[in-house]
Amino acid sequence: MNTSTFDPVRYKATTKEQWDTAAEAWDRWAPTLQQWLGTATELMLDMANVRQGSSVLDVAAGAGDQTLHAAKRVGSEGFVLATVVFIKLRKNGSSRR
DSSP states (O other): OOOOOOOHHHHHHHHHHHHHHHHHHHHHTHHHHHHHHHHHHHHHHHHTTOOTTOEEEETTOTTSHHHHHHHHHHGGGSEEEEOOSOHHHHHHHHTTO
């Protein structure tokens, strides 16, 4: 039986380190990922009924590609708020905008 306890601080640090390590490659592969996920992203936004004037909360937005799709849909009358924990991934992603 495993008696170790979950350490949330260690878990967060380890996860951040893993994403920081992956950030550059994620950014490099972004066009391919967008192509692969584009249809699924549009379907997700359709199913959530995201349209002009909608409000969207994107939790764990990662590099923000789906967030940007949502923002285009809601337009200037809508509102999109994205949260992200792993800053390096977001900084890399912002260079594509």
